[in-house]
Every structure is written in structure tokens, then in C-alpha cells.
Amino acid sequence: MKLKVISGIGLLMAILLYSCQSDDQIILARYYSIGSIIYQNKCQNCHGKDGQGLSALMPALTDSVYLIANKAILPCIVKYGLKGKLLIINKKPFEGDMPAMDMSPIEIAEVLTYITNSFGNKMGIVTAQMIDDDLTKCK
Amino acid sequence: MKKLIAAIVIILTYSACKFNAGQTALPIYGNRTPVTKTIDGKTVTDTVYQTIPGFKTVNQYGDSITNKSLDGNIYVADFFFTTCPSICPIMHRNMLNVYDAFKAEKDIKIISYSIDPKHDSVAILKKYADKLGVTGNTWWLLQGKKEDIYKLSESYLVTKPQEDAKQLFIHDGYFILVDKQKRIRGTYDGTLPEQVTKLIVDIKTLKAEPDQINGK
Numbered sequence: 001m002k003l004k005v006i007s008g009i010g011l012l013m014a015i016l017l018y019s020c021q022s023d024d025q026i027i028l029a030r031y032y033s034i035g036s037i038i039y040q041n042k043c044q045n046c047h048g049k050d051g052q053g054l055s056a057l058m059p060a061l062t063d064s065v066y067l068i069a070n071k072a073i074l075p076c077i078v079k080y081g082l083k084g085k086l087l088i089i090n091k092k093p094f095e096g097d098m099p100a101m102d103m104s105p106i107e108i109a110e111v112l113t114y115i116t117n118s119f120g121n122k123m124g125i126v127t128a129q130m131i132d133d134d135l136t137k138c139k
Numbered sequence: 140m141k142k143l144i145a146a147i148v149i150i151l152t153y154s155a156c157k158f159n160a161g162q163t164a165l166p167i168y169g170n171r172t173p174v175t176k177t178i179d180g181k182t183v184t185d186t187v188y189q190t191i192p193g194f195k196t197v198n199q200y201g202d203s204i205t206n207k208s209l210d211g212n213i214y215v216a217d218f219f220f221t222t223c224p225s226i227c228p229i230m231h232r233n234m235l236n237v238y239d240a241f242k243a244e245k246d247i248k249i250i251s252y253s254i255d256p257k258h259d260s261v262a263i264l265k266k267y268a269d270k271l272g273v274t275g276n277t278w279w280l281l282q283g284k285k286e287d288i289y290k291l292s293e294s295y296l297v298t299k300p301q302e303d304a305k306q307l308f309i310h311d312g313y314f315i316l317v318d319k320q321k322r323i324r325g326t327y328d329g330t331l332p333e334q335v336t337k338l339i340v341d342i343k344t345l346k347a348e349p350d351q352i353n354g355k
Contacts, residue, residue, distance in 0.1 A: 045226065045229050046224070054231065054232050055272045057270045
């Protein structure tokens with residue numbers, strides 16, 4: 001009996017806590033879950049289920065230092081791809097091509113929210129507004 | 140009486156599950172034809188199995204590789220191209236597990252035929268192998284004549300590659316296990332890690348078959 005009451009209260013608290021998430025957290029959760037599906041469809045073949053990459057062919061997405069330092073150019077890389085540019089990821093050089101991904105700013109925001117908050121990264125939400133701004137500065 | 144029935148049910152269920160546990164030989168795939176010969180006055184019927192026909196290719200080191208180069212080897216084959224954006228990275232991520240499991244064994248090889256030989260030159264294949272982390276002579280990446288490779292794919296029981304409007308290649312991601320007699324002993328979806336785990340187990344099973352131990 002006692003156990004039931006305690007677990008009942010616990011459940012109620014959990015629901016309360018969940019429903020009291022701030023708007024930001026809810027948007028983050030939504031972007032993250034849609035982003036995970038985009039990732040599966042467009043990124044996972046090369047970058048791997050756990051963002052582990054593939055040997056020296058495909059870079060991993062686990063290098064938080066790189067991702068933080070290059071946050072503003074990530075949308076450009078996703079949208080326009082890369083051709084023969086040298087990247088140093090996890091202290092290893094990568095030089096191959098990445099194909100351009102035909103995605104809308106909102107999709108880029110979602111997939112980058114997923115990537116930059118998975119695989120050991122924790123960079124918070126990427127909004128469509130941020131993507132719009134960053135895309136105007138692509139070289 | 141009830142107890143007896145229950146006991147029988149338990150025994151039957153148990154034995155039903157054990158049915159395949161003792162499997163020591165892999166099936167042989169492909170067409171087969173009976174051949175009747177007369178040996179010492181007796182009529183003997185033998186089965187001739189489909190085998191992988193001859194081919195001429197070059198590997199990532201520039202060495203000429205033919206069907207003969209694989210004599211005395213159990214091998215796994217697949218079809219890929221280095222600029223493949225879709226399933227090839229998954230296939231070779233999984234194939235690396237096979238490579239790591241058998242790279243120390245002399246009579247087991249992996250061969251990947253490029254279906255885009257126009258782009259995938261020896262130099263490109265070498266670079267790809269280096270980046271993949273493949274060294275030595277366990278895993279060969281092969282360049283051959285496109286028509287020959289496409290024709291050969293039929294002998295491996297995979298779908299013949301096709302080119303779509305964008306000049307990309309459509310192909311399936313199978314890994315094919317071939318024994319020392321060049322017969323097909325298994326096909327696996329190279330894009331699924333669990334299928335590739337099964338392939339590794341099957342290679343060990345195959346290696347232990349008497350035909351393979353004595354195989355030439």
C-alpha cells in the first residue's frame with residue numbers, strides 16, 4: 001500500500017516536472033527528435049549511427065571542440081557540402097568531399113540540433129533564425 | 140496424466156529449439172547439374188555446383204588478380220564504388236569487422252569489385268584502402284572492365300548494377316561467401332551489422348568443413 005502511494009506521488013511529480021519544462025526545452029526536444037530522423041536519412045550512412053565516422057574516410061561528429069569553434073559554418077557545410085577542404089577532426093586530417101544536402105533552413109536547424117546535442121556534444125538548440133543568418137555569410 | 144503431458148510438451152518444445160544447434164555445414168547455393176559418368180564400369184552420378192567463373196582485374200597495389208589468385212582461399216566478395224554516397228560506407232564499416240576478425244589468417248580474403256572502374260583507378264583504390272585502414276593482402280579492392288564486372292555480378296547471384304539518370308550506380312549491398320571450390324556458401328546483407336556477425340560465424344563454420352581443410 002505504502003509503495004503504491006509513494007510511486008503514485010513520484011509519478012505525479014514526474015508528470016508535473018515534465019509539463020513544467022520551459023518552452024525552450026520543448027522546442028529543443030522537438031527539433032532533436034525530428035533532427036534524429038533527418039540524420040538517419042541523410043547523414044548516418046557516412047557518419048555512422050553513433051557519429052563515429054569511418055576510419056580516415058568519413059570524419060566523426062564527436063569532436064566537440066571543432067563543432068563549437070566552427071558552429072557558424074556548420075550550416076554552410078550541410079547545405080553546400082565540401083570539396084577537397086582539409087579538416088582536422090579529432091586531431092586527424094580529412095580531405096574528401098561531402099555532397100551538398102538539399103535542405104531547408106528549418107531542417108538544417110533540426111539536424112544540427114540533433115548532431116550538436118548527441119555523440120557527447122551538448123551545445124543547446126540551433127534555431128532556423130540562426131541558420132538563416134549563418135547561411136548569408138557562407139563563402 | 141496431466142503431469143505426463145506437461146513433461147512431453149516441455150521435452151518437445153526443448154528439442155524443437157535444439158534442431159539447428161548442431162549444424163556443421165553450410166548450404167551450397169546456385170544452379171546444380173547432375174553429371175553421370177562411368178567409372179570402372181560402374182555408373183556414378185555426381186552433382187556439379189555453380190562456381191565463380193574466371194575474371195581479370197587489378198588490385199589496389201597494381202597487381203593482376205584473377206580467379207586463380209584466390210585458389211586455396213575462402214573469400215567474401217562485394218560490389219562497391221569509392222564515391223558511393225549511399226550504402227557503401229555502411230557496407231565497408233561492417234566489412235571492417237570481417238577484416239579485423241580474419242586479417243591474421245592466410246586462407247581467408249575479402250574482395251571488393253568496383254562497379255565504377257572509370258573513376259576508381261588503382262591510385263584511387265589505394266588511397267581509399269589507406270584511409271579505410273586496410274593494409275597487406277587480406278582485402279583487395281579490384282578494378283576491371285566494367286562490362287566484365289557487371290556480367291560477373293550475375294555469377295555471384297546479386298542484382299546486376301544499373302546506372303540511373305544522374306549517372307549514379309544502383310546496386311545491392313550483399314556480401315557473398317565463396318568456398319575454396321569457388322561455390323557460393325552464403326549471402327548476407329552487408330548493411331546490417333547482425334547479418335555480418337552471422338557471416339563471421341559462418342566463415343568459422345565453413346573453415347572447419349573437411350572439404351575446406353583439404354581444399355586446394
